[in-house]
Amino acid sequence: MPKISILMYHQVGIFPRPDAHRATFCHIRRFKAQMAYLHFFGYKVLSLPTALEGLFGKGDLPHHGVVLTFDDGYENFKHYAFPVLKQYHFPAIVFLVAGLLGKNAKWLEDDGRSGAPLMDRKTILDLRAHNVLFGSHSLTHPLLTHIDRQSQKREIAESKSALEDLLNEKISYFCYPSGDYDEAVVDLVREAGYEAALTCDRGATTPFDNPLILPRKAISFGDSLIGYFWKLHMKHKKKVQPAKQ
Ligand SMILES: [Zn+2]
Incomplete structure (x- = not known):
């Protein structure tokens, strides 16, 4: 049966070794090695639409399909992850917190963590012109099951229309x-x-x-290339995560 590994990244850059929330950091050195690995071993890095067409539509699926996703839309994506992706011509999708563009990751600060800057409108448009795809990650990054229905609707629908206005295209993910x-x-x-x-x-x-509850594989700070290989090949079994982060 065809399988795709949808990899989940958050921040890629230079960090001191994090004590907690390690799944949300990936050191640029490791990231470069991981992308080189995909390239060297002939993985097919697919855009999310291409992967979905192969999974649920009429498209073909390669044997080793990988999709690269980046949550939250951190400003540092532009400086660290993007140049590496560009080097290999790897497509990627970034999920934006539509109500906090150009601001700090407030939900992290509210959680007592340091709030990193999120990309602003200009950066988003620049990256889009370079073929980076964008999706919605809500308006303010709440735990959606913890808020009332009206707020849920706003977070889900208004983030979509706000990004559609900005990018002048349909936001499908x-x-x-x-x-x-x-x-x-x-x-x-x-x-x-x-x-x-x-x-x-x-x-x-x-x-x-x-298609509305697709699993992913988190790439964490501690993933060496062996760990990376393990996630690509072995961690196919489903495991539902309790909400955290
Ligand atoms: Zn997030």
């Missing part, structure tokens, strides 16, 4: 903040007109998955 969702949230994502949505549930993606 959603990513649940902190991987937090339930049936009602998934219904709202469908009603808002998204074609697919990504979770933090761990696993490879197959044609049997629901």
Whole structure:
């Protein structure tokens, strides 16, 4: 059965070794080695639309398909991850917190963590012109199952229209903040007109998955190339993550 590994990155850059939340940091040195690995071993890095067409539509799927996703839209994407992606011509999708463009990652600060800067409108348009794709990651990055229905609707639908206004194109993909969702949230994502949505549930993606709750594989700070290989090849079994981060 065809399988795709949708890899989940957050911040790529230069960091002191984090004590906690290691899945949200990837050192640029490791990131470069990981991209070189994909290139060298002939992985097919697909855009999310191409992968979805292969999984759920009429498209073909390569044997070793990988999709690269970046959550939250950190400003440092432009300086660190993007030049490496460009070097290999690897497509990627970045999920933006539409109500905080050009501001700090406030939800991290509220959680007592340091709030990194998020990319502003100009950076987003520049990157789009260089073929980086964007999706919605809500307006303010709440735990969606913890807020009332009206707020859920706003977070899901208004983030979509705000990004559509900015980019002047359809925004078709959603990513649940902190991987937090339930049936009602998934219904709202469908009603808002998204074609697919990504979770933090761990696993490879197959044609049997629901396009609105796609699993991913988190790449963390500690992933050596052996760990990376392990995630690409072995961690196919589904594991639903409790919402955290
Ligand atoms: Zn996030």
